[in-house]
Amino acid sequence: MVYEQLKRDVADFKLVPGDRFTENELSERLGVSRTPVRQALFRLQQEGYVEVLFRNGWRVLPFDFERFEQLYDLRMVLETTAVQRLCTDETKIDRALLDQIAAIWLVPVAERSTDIRQVAQWDEDFHCSLVAAAGNAEMTRVHRDVTERIRIIRRLDFTKQARIDATYEEHAKILRAIQRKRSDPAMMLLRAHIQTSQSEVRKITLHQVHLARAA
Known part of the structure; x- marks a missing residue:
């Protein structure tokens, strides 16, 4: 599941607080379409792990x-x-x-x-x-x-x-x-x-x- 993989990446510091990335980059790395990536990112956003950047992809938030x-x-x-x-x-x-x-x-x-x-x-x-x-x-x-x-x-x-x-x-x-x-x-x-x-x-x-x- 894309959500679980991305959450593991945050937990394992493969995605470090402050890192910026695009949905396309994650899609290519995980070998999936953008739809499940976007859904996973919105879920992680609700949980406070990432934020969307206006016209510039996503960013991993600092640990709160x-x-x-x-x-x-x-x-x-x-x-x-x-x-x-x-x-x-x-x-x-x-x-x-x-x-x-x-x-x-x-x-x-x-x-x-x-x-x-x-x-x-x-x-x-x-x-x-x-x-x-x-x-x-x-x-x-x-x-x-x-x-x-x-x-x-x-x-x-x-x-x-x-x-x-x-x-x-x-x-x-x-x-x-x-x-x-x-x-x-x-x-x-x-x-x-x-x-x-x-x-x-x-x-x-x-x-x-x-x-x-x-x-």
């Missing part, structure tokens, strides 16, 4: 860190609220979802995955499952929308093995606190986990943009 921080703030509220409910409300909890993520994250060190893409997907599933397991469909819907919008930078958190190891440790602590119905520690651990990830992603994004511009 303020917007991403606002999304992370919303994510924090949704996830900590969900964790509080998981620890205090027995009636609507989806135990099967919690068991599924426990089977992935509560494993011996020797059984941990080192596959960056897999861990990134599992991390997203972990946080989405925490919210979904709390049993509020509207909260789950909003959280999935936030997840989709921050995915482009969030996956950068798993480019180093140390961050993968830390994610396993932090997820395990959060899950154990939930299993023990310890609401305050669970929320504190989750809040610290999200804040650390947010900080790492910001640093990596700035570094990657610098490298891409210097190339």
Whole structure:
């Protein structure tokens, strides 16, 4: 899908903030007509990644860190609220979802995955499952929308093995606190986990943009 490819190009810094290009250039590179390229670009424009230039093609917008921080703030509220409910409300909890993520994250060190893409997907599933397991469909819907919008930078958190190891440790602590119905520690651990990830992603994004511009 053209949209997904172009979004990956932005995420992988093949299209660097400030780059200018035309629909024809992208059509030739991707081997498709201009119609799907234009449709994809308008969708990316709505999401704040590119802008159309009057009679002069398109431009990749700078990363809007303020917007991403606002999304992370919303994510924090949704996830900590969900964790509080998981620890205090027995009636609507989806135990099967919690068991599924426990089977992935509560494993011996020797059984941990080192596959960056897999861990990134599992991390997203972990946080989405925490919210979904709390049993509020509207909260789950909003959280999935936030997840989709921050995915482009969030996956950068798993480019180093140390961050993968830390994610396993932090997820395990959060899950154990939930299993023990310890609401305050669970929320504190989750809040610290999200804040650390947010900080790492910001640093990596700035570094990657610098490298891409210097190339």
